[in-house]
Amino acid sequence: MSDRQYMRVRADMPPGHVRTPAYLRGKCGWVERTLGPFPNPEALAYGLQAQALPLMRMRFSMTEVWGAAAANPNDTIDAEIYSHWLEPAEAPHAP
Amino acid sequence: MPHDHHDHLSPSGHPYRPDDDHPLTYWQQMEIAVRELLIEKGVTTAAEINAQIDTMDARTPANGAAVVARAWTDPAFRDALLADASAATRDMGFDVGPMKLIALENTPTEHNVVVCTLCSCYPRNLLGLPPDWYKSRAYRSRTVKEPRKVLAEFGVTLPDTTTVRVHDSTADMRYVVIPARPEGTDGWSADDLAKLVTRDSMIGTGLPKSPDAA
CATH class of the missing domain: 3.90.330.10 (Nitrile hydratase alpha /Thiocyanate hydrolase gamma)
Structure with a gap:
């Protein structure tokens, strides 16, 4: 667990074609694997020149995402988040 | 008897299901218009579109x-x-x-x-x-x-x-x-x-x- 690279999803709500689910914004997870680079869909969707960006498979604990409502704290959610949506973070404190 | 409840049942004894034949939605019309334009301008052909539908259905x-x-x-x-x-x-x-x-x-x-x-x-x-x-x-x-x-x-x-x-x-x-x-x-x-x-x-x-x- 100490090897985990924790990152926090930016808590922004910009308009446009964004592939970062709102329920994960502001949440802290760790890198499951790095993918890509893939062209940024936020530019691609509008026919603009799209920068190729790393795509991170982030893993979040259910407790981090849903708090005490999580049915089983060991369960996880993985999602692909573009690197410009992520900022370095400390490991979240145990609940 | 116009209000006989049997009017609402098919011969099988089940209620009739309403037909799904509403007018085309905005986006359905848009899809047809774009498809026809692409064919008219020679970007693609009806045969290519049908082949792609067949490919999708075959999976x-x-x-x-x-x-x-x-x-x-x-x-x-x-x-x-x-x-x-x-x-x-x-x-x-x-x-x-x-x-x-x-x-x-x-x-x-x-x-x-x-x-x-x-x-x-x-x-x-x-x-x-x-x-x-x-x-x-x-x-x-x-x-x-x-x-x-x-x-x-x-x-x-x-x-x-x-x-x-x-x-x-x-x-x-x-x-x-x-x-x-x-x-x-x-x-x-x-x-x-x-x-x-x-x-x-x-x-x-x-x-x-x-x-x-x-």
Whole structure:
């Protein structure tokens, strides 16, 4: 667990074609694997020149995402988040 | 008798279902207009469009079942599939196209389930078109929040010792679940094993059929 690279999803709500689910914004997870680079869909969707960006498979604990409502704290959610949506973070404190 | 309740029943005794023949929606009209323009301007042809529809309709969960059965019987293929599922399935003739594929292996301690909360991303090269429920708001919103309840409604009840891993297909990757091989199938051929692999077991909302049921 100490090897985990924790990152926090930016808590922004910009308009446009964004592939970062709102329920994960502001949440802290760790890198499951790095993918890509893939062209940024936020530019691609509008026919603009799209920068190729790393795509991170982030893993979040259910407790981090849903708090005490999580049915089983060991369960996880993985999602692909573009690197410009992520900022370095400390490991979240145990609940 | 104009208000006889039998008026509302078909000869089979069931209520008549209303016809689904509403006028075209805005987006349906838009699709037809764009398609006709593309043909008129020579960008594509009606034959090309029909060929693409045929290709889409020809893809069924049997593709995915062949991949799973091979992973169960060929350890080198299983390793290749987990390392790079796009390449491994392309070699079997199931090209994922510009998207990339990740295979998720269920084990006695881990159960994987796939959802696309943003839309309806689905490994169409292996499973064909997604079922309607996969695109429903209920499945998309509930699977990330209460996966165990959703799985139980599909008939999959997991012990607390099994970790549930939900995979939200948010961007460029597509996901296929490799379910655990059923007990009691030692010595089975890949073709026979493929018959046990259901569509839902490759989404993660089901388990393969029991060998007794085959």
